[in-house]
Amino acid sequence: MRYGFYMIGILLLTLGIACTIQSDLGTSPFDAVLVGLATNIGLTVGSWEVIVALLLIGCNSFLIRQKPEVLGLVTAIITGIGIDLWLFVLSNLLTIELVQGQAIYFAVGLLLIGVGTATYLHTNFAPIPIDRLTLILRDITKTNLFVGRTLIYTLFLLFALLLGGPIGIGTILTVCFAGLLLNFFMPPIAKAIDRVVLPPVTSTH
Template identity: 50%
Template structure:
């Protein structure tokens, strides 16, 4: 749970930077601007649709546990935007870049904690596995395909696509890879018994 809270704080930073967000977050913002409801509400709605599509494509029972992840994520995004929306407004390009960079680092940290905790699966992550199994291609191919789909939808709905989107796509993976072993080591050390020396 803490990982999702940290992750969504980073998402809030990237949204407030006005430089562009990840393709999926750009779609959520675009839907909010054009249709209404909150960004968090669209997180939950779109995740439910993705779960349904995963079910049809994989011909398996729906992974409704992923909806719990989406619900927590949606609530956290709305909470952070409510708390920081009127406070975090970088005006100069340098401050916007800093806001974006801080957001990416926080997202990487939160994602690592969330993944290492092995919480309920994210519907988008499950989609990558479904597409990989259906096409016989790599995870990278599946991820790229999903990114292109979300980018196209975000463009249609006028979501915030910009240099920040490019940074998210290309730096998100390396930042996550940096934090994953660090968090894993912290969890392993925390689980090891500590003995007092007399």
């Protein structure tokens, strides 16, 4: 059952990422880096998800002074495939030209990213390296997910600007609210998943 929630979370997360990319209003700084790399060098956005994940696994290993968490690459590969598939489906399914439609597309995508990330992270199975880095920074700074996520997004924003990634109003909104949304969704989603996954406690009296 827990692996089922893991897959549901990944599906929602990758759909959300694809929605923000297709909105043309700007993506998260991390996704903007991936799109910038795909545009300037080649390969797909999902392929760069995996390549950058490899680099982050090394970074995370250095920060926590432990062996590389190779399982995180499994999630990155699944996520990369999901992003490419959703981008293919959405590009052939719907074309949005009005700003209002783009805004709705982006808002839905941002919410899906928050819900999807919170869902799959709570399963404690091989977090994507960038999400693992968020958890590491939360522990290092002794704060919360909002602070860790904002620090990461600020760093990747600089990289995205250098690569000419899709930076826009959506990017600013992501930097400001993605961490807050993740912090907001984690507790209720954790309770909901635990209610389904964990067996009820029965009294022995």
